[in-house]
Amino acid sequence: MLEYVDDLGDPRLTDYTGLRDVELRKSLEAERGLFLAEGEKVIRRAIAAGHPVRSVLTTERWLRTLDDVPEEATVYVVADEVMSGIAGFQVHRGALASMERLELPSVAEVIEKARRVVVLEDIVDHTNVGALFRSAAALGVDAVVLSPRCADPLYRRAVKVSMGAVFAVPYARLDDWFDGLALLRAAGFQTLALTPAADAVPLREVVLGERAALLLGSEGHGLSSRWLHEADHAVRIKMDPGAMARGVDSLNVVAAAAIACYELVTYGDA
Amino acid sequence: MLEYVDDLGDPRLTDYTGLRDVELRKSLEAERGLFLAEGEKVIRRAIAAGHPVRSVLTTERWLRTLDDVPEEATVYVVADEVMSGIAGFQVHRGALASMERLELPSVAEVIEKARRVVVLEDIVDHTNVGALFRSAAALGVDAVVLSPRCADPLYRRAVKVSMGAVFAVPYARLDDWFDGLALLRAAGFQTLALTPAADAVPLREVVLGERAALLLGSEGHGLSSRWLHEADHAVRIKMDPGAMARGVDSLNVVAAAAIACYELVTYGDA
Numbered sequence: 437m438l439e440y441v442d443d444l445g446d447p448r449l450t451d452y453t454g455l456r457d458v459e460l461r462k463s464l465e466a467e468r469g470l471f472l473a474e475g476e477k478v479i480r481r482a483i484a485a486g487h488p489v490r491s492v493l494t495t496e497r498w499l500r501t502l503d504d505v506p507e508e509a510t511v512y513v514v515a516d517e518v519m520s521g522i523a524g525f526q527v528h529r530g531a532l533a534s535m536e537r538l539e540l541p542s543v544a545e546v547i548e549k550a551r552r553v554v555v556l557e558d559i560v561d562h563t564n565v566g567a568l569f570r571s572a573a574a575l576g577v578d579a580v581v582l583s584p585r586c587a588d589p590l591y592r593r594a595v596k597v598s599m600g601a602v603f604a605v606p607y608a609r610l611d612d613w614f615d616g617l618a619l620l621r622a623a624g625f626q627t628l629a630l631t632p633a634a635d636a637v638p639l640r641e642v643v644l645g646e647r648a649a650l651l652l653g654s655e656g657h658g659l660s661s662r663w664l665h666e667a668d669h670a671v672r673i674k675m676d677p678g679a680m681a682r683g684v685d686s687l688n689v690v691a692a693a694a695i696a697c698y699e700l701v702t703y704g705d706a
Numbered sequence: 707m708l709e710y711v712d713d714l715g716d717p718r719l720t721d722y723t724g725l726r727d728v729e730l731r732k733s734l735e736a737e738r739g740l741f742l743a744e745g746e747k748v749i750r751r752a753i754a755a756g757h758p759v760r761s762v763l764t765t766e767r768w769l770r771t772l773d774d775v776p777e778e779a780t781v782y783v784v785a786d787e788v789m790s791g792i793a794g795f796q797v798h799r800g801a802l803a804s805m806e807r808l809e810l811p812s813v814a815e816v817i818e819k820a821r822r823v824v825v826l827e828d829i830v831d832h833t834n835v836g837a838l839f840r841s842a843a844a845l846g847v848d849a850v851v852l853s854p855r856c857a858d859p860l861y862r863r864a865v866k867v868s869m870g871a872v873f874a875v876p877y878a879r880l881d882d883w884f885d886g887l888a889l890l891r892a893a894g895f896q897t898l899a900l901t902p903a904a905d906a907v908p909l910r911e912v913v914l915g916e917r918a919a920l921l922l923g924s925e926g927h928g929l930s931s932r933w934l935h936e937a938d939h940a941v942r943i944k945m946d947p948g949a950m951a952r953g954v955d956s957l958n959v960v961a962a963a964a965i966a967c968y969e970l971v972t973y974g975d976a
Contacts, residue, residue: 570958570961573949573952574949574955574956600954601954640973675846676843676846682843686844690964691840691844691964694964695965702943
């Protein structure tokens with residue numbers, strides 16, 4: 437159903453314009469149970485993953501790319517100038533969709549049949565969460581488990597950076613941080629805490645269990661001492677012995693996670 | 707030398723405030739031969755790398771952290787409220803420094819004694835360039851070569867994201883894109899073009915030469931067909947066979963580069 441809208445202030449566009457401020461938008465999206473998907477590829481992936489479409493916002497020129505949008509969804513059509521008034525939206529991406537969240541599965545459900553899992557502890561940056569999901573999906577991680585304070589994978593920026601990979605990897609959120617790893621260990625997962633500490637074992641040298649969970653800590657401080665202590669092994673990515681002397685003492689979390697997933701999943705069974 | 711400044715509009719702060727617009731700032735920084743370093747660690751690394759300090763901008767509270775700043779440099783001290791008026795600056799980072807660029811070495815110079823080199827073709831995003839330098843420094847890449855259109859590693863955001871790694875890895879810029887690889891090949895480098903193409907060789911299966919250069923393409927389109935064609939081998943990172951079906955057909959450039967450098971440098975001689 438097409439509706440032409442002239443004005444960014446039109447109340448029908450509230451899902452897209454309501455609250456520009458990042459903090460407010462975060463709560464809006466969680467409370468109403470909606471999220472925004474950006475670009476026709478990402479929208480298509482979200483639809484394929486079963487998310488109902490509340491509405492789509494696009495311009496005349498991009499209408500033809502939206503043939504996957506269910507007929508009952510309202511498509512608001514605006515002029516390019518109106519579209520480019522949406523904060524942070526680039527017109528060449530073509531469309532924004534307001535979509536409904538699905539109920540998240542439990543941690544027990546997402547790990548039930550998984551062999552290689554990534555657990556994110558308090559990764560608070562949406563760009564990083566999106567990039568981590570993209571790597572996890574590309575490399576074949578079976579499931580992602582989030583700590584209670586981890587950033588929302590369905591926040592607009594995370595969805596965008598992930599290129600839709602947040603719809604491709606099953607994930608769940610822990611209710612409890614303190615004993616969060618107990619669930620994984622009870623399910624037979626070997627827990628591997630990634631750290632830059634020099635006395636950790638290089639990941640390539642670890643004998644992986646039949647089931648293994650890689651624990652990744654926050655951008656600033658790495659894993660909590662609680663989780664480091666609870667894990668079966670502290671593992672590291674082997675770095676250049678001269679790097680420290682050059683003032684570089686670690687990889688960023690996206691680079692480290694990519695290498696670790698690659699070792700764990702791509703070659704972990706070789 | 708300390709100077710107290712009350713007002714963000716003071717002409718002494720022009721290096722920091724002159725032009726907020728990204729495009730204008732880019733040209734300002736290149737033309738005046740200056741760049742901005744952010745945070746005391748990064749400033750320290752830039753000084754250690756030999757960059758002369760034009761001035762430093764900080765608050766009373768952070769003065770004590772700046773003991774590496776040469777005495778002859780002017781330190782402008784402002785109130786917290788003035789400091790937080792600098793676009794994009796977070797007060798907890800403590801200080802901004804305006805520093806002078808050094809003349810870049812030639813490509814021939816930076817590759818002269820290098821064995822493992824990364825070549826960036828038209829990576830235009832400063833965040834990506836910064837992150838790539840951080841990985842290169844941590845993993846022990848000997849030198850980075852930039853195509854003519856690659857983003858500036860000394861642009862403020864690149865410096866910041868690199869955590870100062872742009873001062874830790876020698877780099878140079880090609881004058882000529884079209885025949886850029888000829889220089890490397892003449893110096894005996896095996897050239898490896900990284901691509902997601904299914905018929906490329908998984909990087910772990912490549913027999914590396916004594917000298918090897920990894921070619922990384924731009925965020926959107928990957929390597930140019932010119933460079934892909936000129937390279938000795940097309941190499942890929944082995945991905946999950948099911949990823950394509952889930953709509954995820956590649957890694958982002960930072961993740962891909964981290965894995966590739968890890969294979970090339972960390973374990974490439976094993």
